[in-house]
Amino acid sequence: MTVVGVLGAGQLGRMLALAGYPLGLRFAFFDENAEAPAGQLGDLTVAGWDDHAALDAFADAVDLVTYEFENIPVAAAERLAKHVPVFPPPKALDVAQDRLKEKTLFRRLDIGTAPFVTVDTRDDLERAVAAIGVPSVLKTRTQGYDGKGQRVLRRGDDLDPAFAAIGGRPLILEGFVPFERELSIIAARSRTGETAYWPLVENVHRDGILRLSIAPAAAGNGALADQAAAIAAKTLEALDYVGVLAIELFQHEGRLLANEMAPRVHNSGHWTIEGAKTSQFENHLRAVLGFPLGATDAIGVSAMVNLIGETPDPAGLLGIEGAHLHLYGKPARPGRKLGHVTLVEPGRAALESALARVATLVDEPTLSR
Amino acid sequence: MTVVGVLGAGQLGRMLALAGYPLGLRFAFFDENAEAPAGQLGDLTVAGWDDHAALDAFADAVDLVTYEFENIPVAAAERLAKHVPVFPPPKALDVAQDRLKEKTLFRRLDIGTAPFVTVDTRDDLERAVAAIGVPSVLKTRTQGYDGKGQRVLRRGDDLDPAFAAIGGRPLILEGFVPFERELSIIAARSRTGETAYWPLVENVHRDGILRLSIAPAAAGNGALADQAAAIAAKTLEALDYVGVLAIELFQHEGRLLANEMAPRVHNSGHWTIEGAKTSQFENHLRAVLGFPLGATDAIGVSAMVNLIGETPDPAGLLGIEGAHLHLYGKPARPGRKLGHVTLVEPGRAALESALARVATLVDEPTLSR
Numbered sequence: 093m094t095v096v097g098v099l100g101a102g103q104l105g106r107m108l109a110l111a112g113y114p115l116g117l118r119f120a121f122f123d124e125n126a127e128a129p130a131g132q133l134g135d136l137t138v139a140g141w142d143d144h145a146a147l148d149a150f151a152d153a154v155d156l157v158t159y160e161f162e163n164i165p166v167a168a169a170e171r172l173a174k175h176v177p178v179f180p181p182p183k184a185l186d187v188a189q190d191r192l193k194e195k196t197l198f199r200r201l202d203i204g205t206a207p208f209v210t211v212d213t214r215d216d217l218e219r220a221v222a223a224i225g226v227p228s229v230l231k232t233r234t235q236g237y238d239g240k241g242q243r244v245l246r247r248g249d250d251l252d253p254a255f256a257a258i259g260g261r262p263l264i265l266e267g268f269v270p271f272e273r274e275l276s277i278i279a280a281r282s283r284t285g286e287t288a289y290w291p292l293v294e295n296v297h298r299d300g301i302l303r304l305s306i307a308p309a310a311a312g313n314g315a316l317a318d319q320a321a322a323i324a325a326k327t328l329e330a331l332d333y334v335g336v337l338a339i340e341l342f343q344h345e346g347r348l349l350a351n352e353m354a355p356r357v358h359n360s361g362h363w364t365i366e367g368a369k370t371s372q373f374e375n376h377l378r379a380v381l382g383f384p385l386g387a388t389d390a391i392g393v394s395a396m397v398n399l400i401g402e403t404p405d406p407a408g409l410l411g412i413e414g415a416h417l418h419l420y421g422k423p424a425r426p427g428r429k430l431g432h433v434t435l436v437e438p439g440r441a442a443l444e445s446a447l448a449r450v451a452t453l454v455d456e457p458t459l460s461r
Numbered sequence: 462m463t464v465v466g467v468l469g470a471g472q473l474g475r476m477l478a479l480a481g482y483p484l485g486l487r488f489a490f491f492d493e494n495a496e497a498p499a500g501q502l503g504d505l506t507v508a509g510w511d512d513h514a515a516l517d518a519f520a521d522a523v524d525l526v527t528y529e530f531e532n533i534p535v536a537a538a539e540r541l542a543k544h545v546p547v548f549p550p551p552k553a554l555d556v557a558q559d560r561l562k563e564k565t566l567f568r569r570l571d572i573g574t575a576p577f578v579t580v581d582t583r584d585d586l587e588r589a590v591a592a593i594g595v596p597s598v599l600k601t602r603t604q605g606y607d608g609k610g611q612r613v614l615r616r617g618d619d620l621d622p623a624f625a626a627i628g629g630r631p632l633i634l635e636g637f638v639p640f641e642r643e644l645s646i647i648a649a650r651s652r653t654g655e656t657a658y659w660p661l662v663e664n665v666h667r668d669g670i671l672r673l674s675i676a677p678a679a680a681g682n683g684a685l686a687d688q689a690a691a692i693a694a695k696t697l698e699a700l701d702y703v704g705v706l707a708i709e710l711f712q713h714e715g716r717l718l719a720n721e722m723a724p725r726v727h728n729s730g731h732w733t734i735e736g737a738k739t740s741q742f743e744n745h746l747r748a749v750l751g752f753p754l755g756a757t758d759a760i761g762v763s764a765m766v767n768l769i770g771e772t773p774d775p776a777g778l779l780g781i782e783g784a785h786l787h788l789y790g791k792p793a794r795p796g797r798k799l800g801h802v803t804l805v806e807p808g809r810a811a812l813e814s815a816l817a818r819v820a821t822l823v824d825e826p827t828l829s830r
Contacts, residue, residue: 093790110479116775116788116800118501132487133502369783384780391760406485411753414738419485421462431485 093118096377097154099169100161101128101136103420103429104357108160109133111373122150129421141168151175158335158380162188162355163235179283179334179380184355187331191233191264194352201326204349207267214255220265221251227268230254232261242300269349271342275309278361279324280336280375283382287328288375289321290368290388293360301427305360305396307367310440319348327353336361336376359398366416367394367436392436393443397450399431404453409433412449462487465746466523468538469530470497470505472789472798473726477529478502480742491519498790510537520544527704527749531557531724532604548652548703548749553724556700560602560633563721570695573718576636583624589634590620596637599623601630611669638718640711644678647730648693649705649744652751656697657744658690659737659757662729670796674729674765676736679809688717696722705730705745728767735785736763736805761805762812766819768800773822778802781818
């Protein structure tokens, strides 16, 4: 029986395992945190990413390795790759961990992005703002997620406090794109080179954290879908990618700009569990195992609402007809992703009604947009 | 976090856990077999059903108990019920374990069955055949499943070998019903008394083992569905039942006769994972926890094909568009249920085409009926 080793044992690893047991797979996880919730669903090695003995023992116990978390040191993935296949390739991890490398790749592939300049010193920042202007966003090149490590610059007075807050590490200044909406494309590429793309997803963030995804995105077919698929296809190809890749996009005047990518299953793809013929989790596993990819067509229209910081009463949520509850088995903490709810309806009007019912139980002002 | 204790750790327990983790539940299993496949998905206590210390420790470690296997000694369930809630009630287990008690209950509830007579001795058998005639079926009252412990009597010469084969235990002789088809109804009743019924399922057996289920059954709406729901409703009520209950039915001249019941999730309900708004596994858990039940509507038309004795190449099955593979993580053995494949299509013509593709990979002559 094939044992899939997963680096990281958070909710994404948990959902990978839930999708993978029906394929006859077994799972082993590696995480620094003994309470990581995927540990409920498979063996959990608790060790640091620099613990060579633990990494080597993990490699011996599994048939291949994948990851559910992109801030794993590339050296750990490369060490494992000497013993067992590691997908997506560590190169993808390396690029995705650094906003400069990521945006440089997009630029090289002729994929539109916000203008960007690297910033290492306070003087660099001055020059960068002179080149790009304000509003713009100063970001750490690495370790940023869910809106962490970012400062918006609106005027000259903002430079000092922003640099004081996040300077001293490699930074990047990005021009602020006055986008109409945020979209994402979730794509899969198999070891055999087969690719598949789910319909475009529209995403609503608050405080840098994804709150709501709607899929397929309204008016997200035709030319827009083709543009997104071309962006994903070029990126998959350039990285010789294997697995599921998510690319966050800004839509601005009919054009898609790539914001960032995640070399893993992605929060904006959770709707695929019930809302698509094959989920992102199942296709990620099919891809890394070299199995044929499953169909990615949407079944109706879906909304995914994240449960952040606190979990509403499950009985209340389950009382909403058609609400699919996904709890991650994590203790509550402010700002933490604890679960999500997916609604699948035949059309947008029915979806709006169902979302309104969820909004009575979940603190979700963006639902009323 | 609620820990659900499950008696039995076979594939049904495994699929309960896969449905239950997203509800934020944790699972502990109790089984005599250390290799039981649900053990991959939760704590597994390996002990005999008469091991009081192990049962008591199990009761201490869980918040409530359910079962995935109906041949658990009632005494074990009753012992557990002194410590923790046990659903379905042990009374249902007691009735379902004995074909005589089961059919007597159906008769008392004015639910049609094949004619039946209890048989303890060879003389009883003579009298029973005189009363019921041939063809008829001699069955052990207890421990029968998947066609085991049954002999068909077609003429007087069959009595001696049949009694020699399965006599010496309490038996029942049942009249042979020349049914047009076999159906089943899967029903759920919550701790709150709420009930739900999935659409009627049509089942095809071979050698006493379920091979294929189609749901909703063709021409299975209207009066037929009402008849089935009434049968299920009376049974749920009579047993003060909590959880999912399956009743196997024969359709004969427009009338439904109850054949047997299973006080648990059922093989003929596996299609609900992808083919219904809420699966039998999720609703079983909602029912035993007292959560609202989920909608049981079908999504399109589904077929579930059992994988018996050997597992076809997963890559081949996954190459069939729309095929959902479910492997149980069990070693192959002749006659053993190793997994199933579910197909969900918008209509019956598309379903027939998809089934034909599955039939090229799975030894399944009954698909061509």
